[in-house]
Amino acid sequence: MSDQNKSNKASRRKFIKQTGVIATALSLPSILTSGKALGAPTEINMLAWYGHGEADIVAEFEAMHNVKFKPKYYAGGDNMLALIAQSPPGTYDLILSDGEFVQQLDKAGHIQQLNPSDYPFDDFIHDDFKKFPGHWRDGNLYSAMIRFGFLGVSYNRNAISEKEAMSYNCFWNKNLKGKVGHFDWHLPNLGTASLHDGNIPSPFNLDSIQWGKVQETMMSLRSQSGGFFDYGGSFNSLKNGEMLAMCGIGDWITGALERDGAPVTSVVPEEGGLQWTESYCIGKGSKKAAIANEFIRYLLSPKGQVKSASMAAYPAFCVTNAGQAALRKDNMFEAQRTGQIEGASNNPIKLINDGRIHYRDIPVQQSLEDWNDFWSEYKSS
Amino acid sequence: MIFSNWLRRIDGYALTWRLPVIIWQVLFFLAPLVFMIAMSFFLVKNYQMKEAFEFVNWVKIFSKGYFWSSYGLSFGLAFLATITATCIAFPASYCLAFKLSETARRWAIFFLIIPFFTSYLVRTFSWYVLLAESGVINNIIGYLGIGPIKMLNTMFGTMIGYLTLTLPLVIILQTLSMASIDKNLIEASHNLGAGRVRAIFSVIIPSARIGLIIGALFCFILSFGDFVSPYYLGGSNPPTLPILIIDTTKSGQQWPRAAVIATIMMVTLMLVALSAIKIAYKKR
Numbered sequence: 001m002s003d004q005n006k007s008n009k010a011s012r013r014k015f016i017k018q019t020g021v022i023a024t025a026l027s028l029p030s031i032l033t034s035g036k037a038l039g040a041p042t043e044i045n046m047l048a049w050y051g052h053g054e055a056d057i058v059a060e061f062e063a064m065h066n067v068k069f070k071p072k073y074y075a076g077g078d079n080m081l082a083l084i085a086q087s088p089p090g091t092y093d094l095i096l097s098d099g100e101f102v103q104q105l106d107k108a109g110h111i112q113q114l115n116p117s118d119y120p121f122d123d124f125i126h127d128d129f130k131k132f133p134g135h136w137r138d139g140n141l142y143s144a145m146i147r148f149g150f151l152g153v154s155y156n157r158n159a160i161s162e163k164e165a166m167s168y169n170c171f172w173n174k175n176l177k178g179k180v181g182h183f184d185w186h187l188p189n190l191g192t193a194s195l196h197d198g199n200i201p202s203p204f205n206l207d208s209i210q211w212g213k214v215q216e217t218m219m220s221l222r223s224q225s226g227g228f229f230d231y232g233g234s235f236n237s238l239k240n241g242e243m244l245a246m247c248g249i250g251d252w253i254t255g256a257l258e259r260d261g262a263p264v265t266s267v268v269p270e271e272g273g274l275q276w277t278e279s280y281c282i283g284k285g286s287k288k289a290a291i292a293n294e295f296i297r298y299l300l301s302p303k304g305q306v307k308s309a310s311m312a313a314y315p316a317f318c319v320t321n322a323g324q325a326a327l328r329k330d331n332m333f334e335a336q337r338t339g340q341i342e343g344a345s346n347n348p349i350k351l352i353n354d355g356r357i358h359y360r361d362i363p364v365q366q367s368l369e370d371w372n373d374f375w376s377e378y379k380s381s
Numbered sequence: 382m383i384f385s386n387w388l389r390r391i392d393g394y395a396l397t398w399r400l401p402v403i404i405w406q407v408l409f410f411l412a413p414l415v416f417m418i419a420m421s422f423f424l425v426k427n428y429q430m431k432e433a434f435e436f437v438n439w440v441k442i443f444s445k446g447y448f449w450s451s452y453g454l455s456f457g458l459a460f461l462a463t464i465t466a467t468c469i470a471f472p473a474s475y476c477l478a479f480k481l482s483e484t485a486r487r488w489a490i491f492f493l494i495i496p497f498f499t500s501y502l503v504r505t506f507s508w509y510v511l512l513a514e515s516g517v518i519n520n521i522i523g524y525l526g527i528g529p530i531k532m533l534n535t536m537f538g539t540m541i542g543y544l545t546l547t548l549p550l551v552i553i554l555q556t557l558s559m560a561s562i563d564k565n566l567i568e569a570s571h572n573l574g575a576g577r578v579r580a581i582f583s584v585i586i587p588s589a590r591i592g593l594i595i596g597a598l599f600c601f602i603l604s605f606g607d608f609v610s611p612y613y614l615g616g617s618n619p620p621t622l623p624i625l626i627i628d629t630t631k632s633g634q635q636w637p638r639a640a641v642i643a644t645i646m647m648v649t650l651m652l653v654a655l656s657a658i659k660i661a662y663k664k665r
Contacts, residue, residue: 076631079631081428082428085428085634086634226534226618227615228618229617233613240509240513243534373445376447376629379617379618379619380450381450
């Protein structure tokens with residue numbers, strides 16, 4: 001073998017050695033920062049309305065407990081039920097449900113029992129919330145209410161006065177022709193029509209005559225209707241003035257706009273308003289039930305309640321007294337705007353106690369399908 | 382015996398080249414189509430799909446007035462978009478094909494392709510700035526004492542969205558079709574005394590017929606199945622078939638009923654496409 005060949009061999013060996021060293025050096029940072037080396041965050045699968053898995057709500061908890069939320073968002077309770085029904089048990093660790101759908105989740109066996117002593121029920125701002133309908137079965141707790149809000153008349157202050165907005169009749173105002181928007185979900189819209197028809201105290205428990213009348217009322221609004229919108233669409237159409245009043249929403253949409261200075265607001269009319277309620281459940285079969293439970297406890301702590309009430313996506317009311325007090329201390333403007341102060345005319349507890357608020361429910365004497373069918377018919381008419 | 386004869390007749394070389402397309406079509410078109418049709422006979426119980434062979438979904442959809450309203454609306458709007466896009470595109474394509482140099486035509490086609498570089502959803506949302514009542518167009522016509530005119534959340538808004546989606550494509554197809562016409566034919570028609578208009582109707586349109594019809598067909602297909610424009614620019618007011626599909630799946634998880642609507646849409650598009658192709662390739 002010639003010297004040149006020897007030197008070539010030596011150089012190839014040298015090359016392989018050097019590239020090995022370089023490759024190891026280059027991959028070292030990724031090895032060191034890989035999940036295993038640092039302790040990978042535990043992933044928590046969450047099924048919720050938009051906004052609940054965003055940084056303003058979960059970031060602090062994620063940092064505190066080395067967890068990472070993986071949210072899947074839905075719109076509407078039946079949409080949520082469908083998503084769960086088609087997933088294997090244990091897919092979702094945390095399920096945020098509209099209050100009226102908890103009983104369906106429980107009935108279908110999708111959620112597990114909770115321990116009431118984990119949560120500050122004694123501090124809840126209203127007795128109804130301590131035993132919220134559908135959240136308990138046979139004395140056992142299945143869901144913890146974390147926030148709520150009201151649906152009524154949402155309107156542009158430059159288009160109609162507060163006095164006009166205090167009745168659902170304002171939706172039929174000639175000046176609002178083609179300017180009344182709908183949140184595209186049958187429950188809040190038909191519930192509103194039911195309240196307009198005076199079906200109190202049970203706007204969702206309608207016999208066939210009442211149901212027929214509600215359909216008539218809704219149909220009479222069609223010529224006023226300007227469109228059907230999802231969350232983003234409702235937000236945009238009110239913001240750019242395309243819609244001057246919206247049916248089926250409340251401060252949860254206008255609140256965020258109002259905070260930004262848009263001339264829109266929401267009121268609970270004389271005929272009454274609907275309450276939407278958001279409650280957390282833990283999915284049956286979840287392997288992360290303990291940390292999921294910890295998150296619910298966090299949201300019910302004063303700090304968590306402030307975060308929830310001021311959520312960037314859409315605001316809500318606190319459910320605990322300590323939460324309200326913390327909100328007043330932390331963000332008096334928001335507390336005042338939403339009436340979460342003593343003596344305010346729009347104080348949520350006062351409105352409930354005055355009998356002007358009715359908890360949103362699923363139809364009692366008709367099926368959800370009947371209501372949805374009518375909603376499709378209404379939209380197409 | 383018959384099978385072995387059949388096997389012997391197969392051209393292996395041709396089959397090898399065609400195989401990827403055949404596999405692709407079977408896996409990603411035929412199989413999902415068959416599954417969708419089968420699904421239309423399934424049932425939903427407690428928000429879960431159960432395999433079955435029942436006609437209940439078909440009966441339900443066919444008996445609903447709102448389905449037929451949506452069907453009529455979707456077909457009508459797609460047809461209107463097709464006519465509008467074809468008419469708007471024709472003069473532009475004529476100009477590109479006959480009045481511009483080869484280089485200028487290439488640049489024009491390049492510029493027509495550029496809109497496809499951005500997301501259709503983004504292009505749709507950008508219309509908000511122009512069409513809103515407080516938007517650019519209403520502000521301009523406001524100076525003339527006109528308006529404001531409601532354009533968003535109307536069928537006009539939907540139509541604008543459809544044209545945003547289809548017009549560049551229709552112009553490109555028409556231009557390529559017209560550019561390939563033998564110019565001698567046009568000159569011959571002029572020599573025989575035909576004016577410009579007569580030449581268009583007697584020579585250009587018949588010669589470019591296939592391209593014109595295929596362009597129109599694409600416009601119809603894309604508009605008929607579009608969800609974005611009628612939802613975001615039309616305000617779902619009233620809903621078209623794609624919106625009805627979404628509504629059906631969103632509430633109650635009625636995928637089988639959505640499959641019925643989708644199957645009807647597919648059949649409609651097949652019939653329209655076959656008719657269009659028949660007209661396009663009809664011998665004079």
